[in-house]
Amino acid sequence: MTTPSEPDHGAGPDTSLGAIMRERRQLINLAYRLLGSLAEAEDAVQETYARWYAMSRQEQEAIESPAAWLTRVAGRICLNLLGSARVRRENYVGAWIPEPLPEPSEWIGGRPGGTTADPADRVTLDESVNMAFLVVLEAMTPAERVxxxxxDVFQYTFAEVSEVVGRTPAACRQLASSARRRIRESRPSAAPTAQQAGLVRDFAQAWEAKDIDALIGLLDPGVVATGDGGGLASATPQPIEGAAQVARFFAHQAAIPDVTLLERTVNGQPGLVAQQHGVTVSVMAFETAGGRITRIWAVRNPDKLRPWTAG
Incomplete structure (x- = not known):
């Protein structure tokens, strides 16, 4: 297995600390897309490195491509985590939404203890991490997703994928094809970013004005709003469906005192951040189609707001 970040070493594999740690960002990017959780991605990458450094120097130098080895091990760890995550998320209080990420320039926070996140850990934002895409990935089997x-995202061959998934290349091809079909069937054509940004801005203004009619006009009749509070009493445990119901819900939320709405990029797409007394309490991602908002995802679980909140 090869990786885009792997250098060409004519004198043999480079197993130096610098060369191995240069793969960290690639591994974080892979693990986040596979798991939908930055915290779980960090744990998976940490475990990958723990396995590398548990080997002797002789064992490390016998590996033809350390970058490929790291990717293969990280992929297998994520595959195993996805299996157990399905059980954990079935017992999760309310809906489980992938962890939202800000623009790299807006990345505030840190790991537990208030330490600042390493720039090398920041996930590259592209089409493969927008919230709608990640939500579809959540509906796949672990093998399909991996x-x-x-x-399709990292451009590995099916022969290389088979080393991670533990199935034949032909079976991996079928898994990817099934996943591709799920995405085509579940996602509308993406709206231009400028159009989505305008809809989100208008939504925020109507929300702050408690203008239910204006909100209904911005929402698709079949809109679904889903909240992830991680058990918070203030979070809605079940999705809200229908333009009128969603509009009334957000108009009611506008009555909460000292809340400020900020336009921010969420997983590479226009979104909103709600702050109360200067602290981020909710991050919202949107899906739009046909000039209206079709999906709203609101994350209120504090554990998923680390990158948005100062330590």
């Missing part, structure tokens, strides 16, 4: 992300 095969699709490795092949």
């Amino acid at each position: 095969a699709f992300v490795l092949h």
